[in-house]
Every structure is written in structure tokens, then in C-alpha cells.
Amino acid sequence: xxxxxLNALExxxxxxETQVKGYYENIGDFNEYFRSIDALLQGFSVRDNYLEVxxxxxxxxxxxxxxxxxxxxxxxxxxxxxxxxxxxxxIKTGEYLESHPIxxxxxxxxxxxxxxxxxxxxxxxxxxYGDCFVYSPKAIGKDLGKHAxxxxxxxxxxEGKRGGYDHPFEGIVVKGGGKDKKVIKPEDYxxxxxxxxxxxxxxxxxxxxxxxxxLSIIDRGMRRQDQTLKNGGPSAIITPKPDNxxxxxxSANDLTRELNGEEVKGQIKALRTAIxxxxxxxxxxxxxILSSHKEAINxxxxxxxxxxxxxxxxxxxxNAKEAxxxxxxxxxxxxANEFGADLLNFFGLADQFTLRVNTDxxxxxxxxxxxxxxxxxxxxxxxxxxxxxxGYEPRTEEWADQPMIPMGTMFGNEAFDINxxxxxxxxx
Numbered sequence: 126x127x128x129x130x131l132n133a134l135e136x137x138x139x140x141x142e143t144q145v146k147g148y149y150e151n152i153g154d155f156n157e158y159f160r161s162i163d164a165l166l167q168g169f170s171v172r173d174n175y176l177e178v179x180x181x182x183x184x185x186x187x188x189x190x191x192x193x194x195x196x197x198x199x200x201x202x203x204x205x206x207x208x209x210x211x212x213x214x215x216i217k218t219g220e221y222l223e224s225h226p227i228x229x230x231x232x233x234x235x236x237x238x239x240x241x242x243x244x245x246x247x248x249x250x251x252x253x254y255g256d257c258f259v260y261s262p263k264a265i266g267k268d269l270g271k272h273a274x275x276x277x278x279x280x281x282x283x284e285g286k287r288g289g290y291d292h293p294f295e296g297i298v299v300k301g302g303g304k305d306k307k308v309i310k311p312e313d314y315x316x317x318x319x320x321x322x323x324x325x326x327x328x329x330x331x332x333x334x335x336x337x338x339x340l341s342i343i344d345r346g347m348r349r350q351d352q353t354l355k356n357g358g359p360s361a362i363i364t365p366k367p368d369n370x371x372x373x374x375x376s377a378n379d380l381t382r383e384l385n386g387e388e389v390k391g392q393i394k395a396l397r398t399a400i401x402x403x404x405x406x407x408x409x410x411x412x413x414i415l416s417s418h419k420e421a422i423n424x425x426x427x428x429x430x431x432x433x434x435x436x437x438x439x440x441x442x443x444n445a446k447e448a449x450x451x452x453x454x455x456x457x458x459x460x461a462n463e464f465g466a467d468l469l470n471f472f473g474l475a476d477q478f479t480l481r482v483n484t485d486x487x488x489x490x491x492x493x494x495x496x497x498x499x500x501x502x503x504x505x506x507x508x509x510x511x512x513x514x515x516g517y518e519p520r521t522e523e524w525a526d527q528p529m530i531p532m533g534t535m536f537g538n539e540a541f542d543i544n545x546x547x548x549x550x551x552x553x
Contacts, residue, residue, distance in 0.1 A: 208244030254280030256329030
């Protein structure tokens, strides 16, 4: 009996070992796709060397380019602000769970980061590098073996570690940690990422890498303007009129001193001769650089799906309000929901729960109370319907459930007094 049980167990283990484990292990001959790119997968650990814009340079772009930093920080701040609104829901029962290990982990990722700061860090890495690696070490002591903390690993420190044939991708290592680099296994971290057309890379597609040309235009434009300001130079040139017969100062230097001296500041200066003033402005090249700089920023906003009005701050109130709503609807909420899905997938709970943002708690998405009242009035709502919209208890009087229609309201070709039910048309 024991031998039979042992054989059955060994058979089951052998069956499990022959299963295809996807990107991380056991390619074997069972998956034609993985088998065909096996040779290319060996490049996992050196992919960074082939990038035209390395991940270290992406870090420098983020830290050294004000428009890129501003756009990424704007979105990341919004993502962090709504992380506390992530709610865990049981798929089968529809019940929302406030007390659950996932929620405890989310609301205290580690002893340095709170939920908001962790959300901003995750979003910053995701938006800059196109991916974010979250390390979740196993606890020791009474919670031995449980994932007790979450840490965001900065993207420029990530390096892939390849293994053998059966395990082409062993895990990741953190660069800069000395000679003895410990491999972080896939079961101890998860990765959120933008889809990358290069299927031999472990990294996502970085928006900053895509925008490299525009970032270069922004950088060169700012350097050119900075150099122009440093060089200075005269703001205008004065010359005598060609047909003038008046008396000129002895030299151009004398005229310069006469017009710029301390004694003439704020005064009207009378000259002995007629002059022409030639103001010096930006030349066509400088103006072209300024135009290209603005177009580059517009393109960067487009890449990040950020309303340009939020960057320039020149929109009217209503447009600015819609732009801010768009920031949450097209950026912050989808990103936070993606994190929630990745976290559940990492813990193997994606088939049991959903972790999504409760949008009802986001103030900017709420309707203005005055707009709600105005819409209800246009619909001729009852008093109790208006009270319900504002959270008040209904009135018990019968008239409180009657539609509130102004006197003389037209229905078709006739006007009626809603209170009397009689036509107000002449001769009726």
C-alpha cells in the first residue's frame, strides 16, 4: 500500500515537473514558442547594453528634464493619492473586505512607506521606466514564510539573471550591491510593465525612451536659451537718420554713455540729432527653437496621455476642471487598478477577488452639488427627490412628492397651471 502511494506521488511530481512554467522555467519541448526563442532568452541579463537609452539614462532624463519630471510627478501624485481608495471585493459574494492580509499589506507596505508614498513610488518607476519591480520578502519568526512587506526597487538598479536550459530566467539582481549579488527569485517579486515588442527583454517599454528625440529637443532648446541669456548683449542699436544734418556726439561710445548714464534714468533725454532705434529680438533660429520646444512638450503630454492644459495651466475654469478629471480617469485610476490586478495575481488570488479603486471617493469626480440641483430642477423633480440627492430625509406631505413645475409651463400648444389643472390659453 505504501509503495503504491509512493509511486503515485512520484508520478504526480514527475507530471508537475513536466508542465510548462512559462517565462521562468522548464521550456522543454512542450512550447514551440519558447523553444524557438530559447537562444534569444539568454540575452535577458544584457538587454540593458543594447538600449539606445539605457535605464541609467532614463533616470537622468527624469531627474534632469523639468517637463518630464513634472508630467511624471503629476500623474504619480494622483496615483498615490487614490491608493487608499483601493478596495478588495469577493468575486462570488460581492462583499467588500476591509480586514484581509492583502489590505493590511497594502495599507502598511513597509516601515518607511505609507500607502500614498508607496503608490507614488510605484507609479514613478512605472511611468519612467515602463515597468516597476515590487519585492516582497518572506517574513521570519511567527509569520515565517508569509509575504509581510512590499518594496519598490528603482528601475535603474534591476538586472536580469539567466539560469540554465531548464530555467532560462533565474530571477533579478540589484545592481550596486557589491560582488555577492543575491538573486531575487520570481516567487519573491512581481513586475508591472508596459507591453514590449521585444520578447527577449524582461523590461517594459519606457515612455521616456519613446520620447527620447523630443527630450533632446527640449534639452537643446533650454541650453540654447540659457546660453543666450548668459551671453547677454545690447537690447537695441541706435543709428543717426541718413538725412539728418544735426550735430552728433564725438563717438558712438559718447552716445552710449549719454543714453545709459545714471543721471538720465527715468528722465526724458533730449538729443542734438534725430536717431533711429533698432530693437534686437530673438532671431528666426531662436524663435524656431522655442516653437520646437513647445511642440516637444505637447508630444510628451500626448505620450503620457496628459491634457496639455494641465501642463501650461492656461485653461479656463471649466476646461481645467475637465482636464483634472481626465488626469484621474485616463491615468491615475487605470494605473492603480493595474497595480491591484498585479498584486492579486502575484498572490494567486485573481480568481477570487478584485482590487479596484472606489471612484465614488474621489472628490474631483463627484458632481458639483449646484449642478445636481440645477439638473433636478430642469427635470421638474419633486422636493423629496431633491432632498434625497442631498442626503436629507423625505417630507411626509403629499405635495412633497408632486413634480415642481413652474407656473405657465408650456405643454405642446397650451399652457397649464399645474396646481389648478386648467388651461391658461385665452378663451379656454
